[in-house]
Amino acid sequence: MNISVYSKKICMLGTFGAGKTSLVRRFVHGIFEEKYLSTIGVHLSHKALSDSLTGIQFNLIIWDLAHIEKFTAATRNYFRGAAAAIIVLDLTRESSFAEKQIRIKEFIESNPEAALVFAGNKTDLLDSHEQAESELHAFAARWQAPAVLTSAKTGENVDSLFELVVAAMPEAKKR
Amino acid sequence: MNTKNILSTVIRETGVAYALFDHRLQLTGSDFTSLPWFLPQGCPAEAGDIWTLFPELIGSEPLVDSLLAKRKKRFVLEKINKLGPDDRLYYADLQFMAHSFQQPASRGVLVLIFDRTSQVAAEQQLQQQYYELQLLRSRLASQPGFLSNAILGASPAVQEVRAFIERIANHNTTVLLQGETGTGKSLVARVIHNLSPRSAKPFVEINCAAIPDTLMESELFGYKKGAFTNAQSDKKGLIEEANGGTLFLDEIGEMPLSLQAKLLTFLEQKAFRSLGSTDEKRVDVRLIAATNRDLGRAVADNDFRQDLFYRINVVSCTLPPLREMDDDVLLLAEHFIELLHFEVNEKVTGLSPSARAKLLSWHWPGNVRELRNVIERAMIFARRDKIEASDLLLSLTPAPGGGDDFTLPATGFSLEEHERKLLEQALQHCRGVQSAAAARLGLSLDTFRYRIKKYDLNPRDYS
Ligand SMILES: Nc1nc2c(ncn2[C@@H]2O[C@H](COP(=O)(O)OP(=O)(O)OP(=O)(O)O)[C@@H](O)[C@H]2O)c(=O)[nH]1
Numbered sequence: 001m002n003i004s005v006y007s008k009k010i011c012m013l014g015t016f017g018a019g020k021t022s023l024v025r026r027f028v029h030g031i032f033e034e035k036y037l038s039t040i041g042v043h044l045s046h047k048a049l050s051d052s053l054t055g056i057q058f059n060l061i062i063w064d065l066a067h068i069e070k071f072t073a074a075t076r077n078y079f080r081g082a083a084a085a086i087i088v089l090d091l092t093r094e095s096s097f098a099e100k101q102i103r104i105k106e107f108i109e110s111n112p113e114a115a116l117v118f119a120g121n122k123t124d125l126l127d128s129h130e131q132a133e134s135e136l137h138a139f140a141a142r143w144q145a146p147a148v149l150t151s152a153k154t155g156e157n158v159d160s161l162f163e164l165v166v167a168a169m170p171e172a173k174k175r
Numbered sequence: 176m177n178t179k180n181i182l183s184t185v186i187r188e189t190g191v192a193y194a195l196f197d198h199r200l201q202l203t204g205s206d207f208t209s210l211p212w213f214l215p216q217g218c219p220a221e222a223g224d225i226w227t228l229f230p231e232l233i234g235s236e237p238l239v240d241s242l243l244a245k246r247k248k249r250f251v252l253e254k255i256n257k258l259g260p261d262d263r264l265y266y267a268d269l270q271f272m273a274h275s276f277q278q279p280a281s282r283g284v285l286v287l288i289f290d291r292t293s294q295v296a297a298e299q300q301l302q303q304q305y306y307e308l309q310l311l312r313s314r315l316a317s318q319p320g321f322l323s324n325a326i327l328g329a330s331p332a333v334q335e336v337r338a339f340i341e342r343i344a345n346h347n348t349t350v351l352l353q354g355e356t357g358t359g360k361s362l363v364a365r366v367i368h369n370l371s372p373r374s375a376k377p378f379v380e381i382n383c384a385a386i387p388d389t390l391m392e393s394e395l396f397g398y399k400k401g402a403f404t405n406a407q408s409d410k411k412g413l414i415e416e417a418n419g420g421t422l423f424l425d426e427i428g429e430m431p432l433s434l435q436a437k438l439l440t441f442l443e444q445k446a447f448r449s450l451g452s453t454d455e456k457r458v459d460v461r462l463i464a465a466t467n468r469d470l471g472r473a474v475a476d477n478d479f480r481q482d483l484f485y486r487i488n489v490v491s492c493t494l495p496p497l498r499e500m501d502d503d504v505l506l507l508a509e510h511f512i513e514l515l516h517f518e519v520n521e522k523v524t525g526l527s528p529s530a531r532a533k534l535l536s537w538h539w540p541g542n543v544r545e546l547r548n549v550i551e552r553a554m555i556f557a558r559r560d561k562i563e564a565s566d567l568l569l570s571l572t573p574a575p576g577g578g579d580d581f582t583l584p585a586t587g588f589s590l591e592e593h594e595r596k597l598l599e600q601a602l603q604h605c606r607g608v609q610s611a612a613a614a615r616l617g618l619s620l621d622t623f624r625y626r627i628k629k630y631d632l633n634p635r636d637y638s
């Protein structure tokens with residue numbers, strides 16, 4: 001039997017401190033750091049994941065990007081060839097929803113076919129989920145993209161987040 | 176001369192590595208001696224394909240094709256992070272290039288790897304400080320979740336306050352907050368607002384003691400162009416600014432009697448007229464009032480209208496003084512250390528045992544505000560990573576309000592001129608950091624901002 005594994009590049013987008021690095025570390029290594037170490041440039045991690053519905057296997061190459069202050073040719077190169085972006089929003093800071101800062105538009109320009117998935121992060125710090133959830137979904141709906149409330153700290157929905165990404169891949173959709 | 180030896184010397188001396196791939200994208204040559212941390216763990220530098228050594232290219236297959244076809248000359252990826260075997264982060268720039276070294280007809284890809292670790296480390300530190308500060312600021316500024324946690328403390332007195340807030344936040348009633356100076360009445364008002372259904376609407380704060388009596392009416396109710404000599408255009412009052420949200424009247428005990436009547440009318444009719452206007456404006460605001468005076472006594476002394484007192488005293492809460500908050504003083508002190516860590520002194524991380532003992536024994540006449548000022552000063556002077564008892568200057572702390580002993584000179588005194596000077600000095604001392612300057616003058620940030628605006632001072636001029 002010939003089992004093919006699809007390697008996919010995924011970019012983490014979102015304003016500084018939203019939890020991009022934390023979500024990747026929780027997903028890949030199962031750990032969480034309270035201390036903030038701001039990312040510069042990009043850090044790559046790998047993890048294998050199969051689509052729960054079709055069983056198709058994916059090798060995810062996750063690009064944990066820094067907050068993008070200025071969009072340059074170098075940033076465009078980071079985006080090149082991505083199959084998906086996870087857009088991380090910090091639910092405790094309204095400012096993290098500022099669309100321009102997240103560079104969604106530039107990402108779509110570079111990768112018109114790529115899937116988008118939104119993560120509303122830091123739910124563990126909220127008293128109630130309801131308002132955050134409706135705001136998050138309203139925001140994601142602008143790109144007709146799925147969204148999920150996550151906490152890198154407790155691990156809530158972190159696996160589901162990446163499963164959503166995998167489910168959005170064309171290979172998983174075909175069958 | 177052996178060019179290969181020259182090349183490897185150059186490579187080692189300049190902190191560069193290279194990897195050469197043939198047209199099948201298999202490794203045919205490399206030198207990683209000056210960047211040993213770059214190779215993925217367990218990945219030999221002698222064999223393998225380009226995707227294993229440079230997973231950065233996965234997804235960019237068309238790009239690699241165009242390098243091989245020489246349609247594209249080079250492709251650069253900057254600041255790639257690698258975790259070294261020593262658990263440190265290293266940074267490199269990768270440059271992918273077309274080449275035909277082996278034979279003129281053959282093609283391949285050359286990758287040059289440049290070590291950027293030392294430059295990026297410096298950049299990282301700067302960025303870290305900046306973002307971390309922003310993160311703290313925005314957390315404190317806006318978040319309902321954070322704010323309800325902002326009322327720190329485990330003592331029964333504080334728990335009662337929290338329970339009170341939760342009970343009344345969702346109702347529309349007027350709230351009266353009582354408590355000594357510096358007990359955090361303004362913070363509680365803000366939390367009530369943020370937990371209420373009005374949270375998306377404005378929270379407008381006005382300190383009745385901070386505004387001259389003559390200006391207060393126009394501040395609150397606004398005016399129409401021509402209402403008085405300087406009224407060159409219409410101005411919205413704060414009540415109108417607060418429409419849909421919450422109006423917080425701090426130090427309501429200081430409101431002049433004449434205005435108390437107008438406020439009462441407004442509260443009863445939910446409508447008012449701006450100065451010089453005949454039109455009635457309807458607004459929907461929730462009022463939260465605060466005072467450190469005994470309003471009951473003020474009523475008895477004819478300093479405060481009885482009917483207004485009844486109107487605002489629907490539900491009230493007395494905030495505990497710090498000396499009744501048990502060990503919470505330590506909790507709060509540590510909170511302030513954390514908060515001021517980046518703004519004031521990065522070295523300081525906590526309190527020494529002697530400092531703890533000293534904080535617990537003091538009676539805190541200026542309450543939480545005084546504690547914050549004491550901690551801030553201690554952090555400026557602390558020489559070690561823990562604040563020592565000797566860093567805590569308690570006896571020098573001014574009495575609440577700062578100037579109870581002040582008497583008006585017979586020759587008079589220009590309040591405005593001195594106010595301006597004090598604001599300027601505070602900004603200078605704190606290098607333009609408004610929250611610090613406000614704390615130094617014992618003002619809330621909003622009051623401080625209001626006043627510097629009044630004197631047209633720009634914090635940036637002092638940074
Ligand atoms: N409570 C809580 N804190 C979180 C969560 N996710 C991240 N954090 C904290 O938020 C801070 C920033 O997290 P990072 O993951 O470094 O954020 P980032 O998006 O990678 O930031 P940059 O690299 O600067 O763009 C850190 O102090 C984390 O501990 C979460 O789900 N809950």
Ligand SMILES: [Mg+2]
Nearest residue numbers: 020021038039
């Ligand atoms: Mg990061």
